[in-house]
Amino acid sequence: MPQEEVARPTRGGIPERLGSSKRKLALAALVAALATVAAAAWRVAAKPAAPAYDTIAIRRQTIAKTISATGKLQAVTTVQVGTQVSGTIAELYADFNTQVKKGQVIARLDPAQLQAQLAQANANYLSAQANAQGAQNAVLSADASVQAAEANFARAESAAADAQRTYDRNTQLVDAGVGARMTLESSEAALVQAQAQKQQAAAQVNQAKAQAQSARSQLAQANAQVQQTHAAVQLASVNLDHTIIKAPIDGVVVERNVDVGQTVAASLQAPTIFLIANDLTRMQVLAEIDEADVGQLSRDSRVSFTVDAYPNDVFRGRIAQVRLAPQMVQNVVTYTAVVEVDNPDLKLKPGMTANVTAIVAQREDVLAVPNAALRFRPESGGGQQAQRPVLAGHLTVWKVTDEGLVPVSVRTGLTDGIFSEIVSGDLSEGDRVAAASSNGAGRAGAQAPARSIFQTGRTGRR
Template sequence: MQAVTTVQVGTEVSGTVSELHADFNSQVKKGQVIARLDPSQFQAQLAQANATWLSTQATVQSAQNNVTAADAGVQSAQANVDRTDAALKDAQVTFDRTRQLVALGAAPAMNLPDAQSTLDQAAAQKQQAIAQLDQAKAQAQAARSQVSQAQAQSAQAKAAVDLAQVNLDHTIVTAPIDGVVVARNVDVGQTVAASLQAPTVFLIANDLTRMQVLANIDEADVGQIAPDSKVSFTVDAYPNDVFPGRIAQVRLEPQTVQNVVTYTAVIDVANPALKLKPGMTANVTVVSSERDNVLTVPNSALRFQPPAPVPLALWRARPLAPAVWKVAAGKLTPVTVQTGLTDGVKTEVVSGDLKEGDAIAVPPPANGAKTTAAPARSPFTGGKR
């Protein structure tokens, strides 16, 4: 027997239990703090992660400053290119004018080499300025790459901060549902280790007023039950109480134990008085069919044989079909009957010369007492057989 909803509450981090705020049978609410782990190690990890994050933010700022400086260098290099370009154009004009004047004889020929030298020098300075501009642009691009790298490192450091914060938050264990604590598996000072599987700290049942019985149904009987079939059961703690239930599900997964195949039937049970406890063993009876207001006889009456010596006439008159032996005036008279449903203790009599109140013979007890008679019964009081 178990609660309908049972949750295992574990810890996602390893540590030492420092506080417990719930115990066996404690009523808890969703979100309530029920345990704490020692947070000192996780607080230190969070502080370290924060320091690393601040350092990476400073690196990002420094990289962004380098980008600003690199952009200024690009602008300066571009201005130098513009200046050398203007100087080259001026030298080109001077060279062309000098060459024309020399050709017309208005200027000495010795001025032409000087003009050519000035033109060549201006062209070289422009090429140098262009190379410096390209270098400045490359440095600016490298500075931007450094910013991206620093930002990525900062994001990684921020993720480490978030992870450290999450781990710190996980040192506080809260109840995931409303319910009652069924089991507590740790004590204060105990170390829990979360590796491949979270260790279970508490077991919380959601609502003990609604329970489930998991019954193993033999494969020969599983075809006789269906969802919503009526069920009754008893438990050893209350042997005189019969608890009603309803089959909510018959699971398709077979269970094989010592070559015996069974199927699990889930039985919903109302438990308003909280008599039923998780883990109790239930003795289940499933109603596969029922009849109301019928005549029944004990099953033992159908197995009765007259005691020896049996008169020959009586022996010849014994029925071969199912029968009971009616007791009247101290004499045994066989009565052939047609049987119907049985619950293993009593059997329905569908037809036969038998009525309610007739005395019938049943086998003697094992100690050898005399044959006894039991009245045939008809549960007209509303019972079901």
């Protein structure tokens, strides 16, 4: 019986009995298959990644250019109410938030000391009046003395004239040899005596006039003293009236700086007792505007602002004035803009910090393109380059079409930092443009498809 041939063990799945040539052929086929798989994998890996970007629809909207600043709220009119005299606070009739009317008594000082000063001033005034009356009487007496002296002088002058005539006649008689020498001598003695009496009377007139002049001077001084003491009475009366403190305007008390029993001294500066705001339904914001922005502001520019107390409320006003005086803090120059604000519900309080946004330019119902689309630049790897500054001029945006991205040259106008006005260019409302992906896709090698941040639809790979 012939012996059966037993198959030899296989090597690598190939029966050894196939021989060396067959084994080599099988190995070559295996290597070729592996090479095909590797080549396919390499082609897949080397294929450029599809570009990723957001698509944004061009639309019409309002674009406003704004500047920002901070400021403080305050009442349009505030009045510091003080005291013009020193004293002790005796009564307070107003407190914080008290509504007051003009002329209403809001505080009172202790009047005792000023009442005593008024009484003393009145006494001095009465004394001065009495002195003035005495001086007036002295003037009348001096005038009478002058009149008496003048009358006496007139008599002495007449007597001297008579004595002179008598002496002259006796001299003629003696010279003619018919008169007595003794009579002449007697008339001469009488003349000398009359002339002496005349001189004495003249001196008395001068003395009386001098006394009258002195009396008049004393009267003038007395009258001046009367006026001075009368003024002192009036001043003391006014000071006494100042112990009663009244509201100078209608308004509300926003500050009270004293308490009952406190002493206030007005010798150097009038102390402030109350601060009264005229009308809190109208307020103003004093906004500090940077010198680089102040040239863009104008009167009646619209302003919006927020306050920390009401973060969800936006308040509006208008610029009433840009003050010329600069403010410098740490070498930073600002100018104060006064913003008028209506406050009908009294939400806004004096002293609140306002975050102000002023509209310096505005365009309504214009085609607008996001600034992100102006910065977008496609790359061969599917990404884009950013950080291109947005300026008013000709720029390129990439319009999304069925054929891919098409560059469109546009000229931009006003920008608010997020959107820019399209002044000219081949873009219409509803056109879609590419922008840098908001989720970080778009860098080289990214595999995310393009998508719209305004629309729910997605674009396919380009």
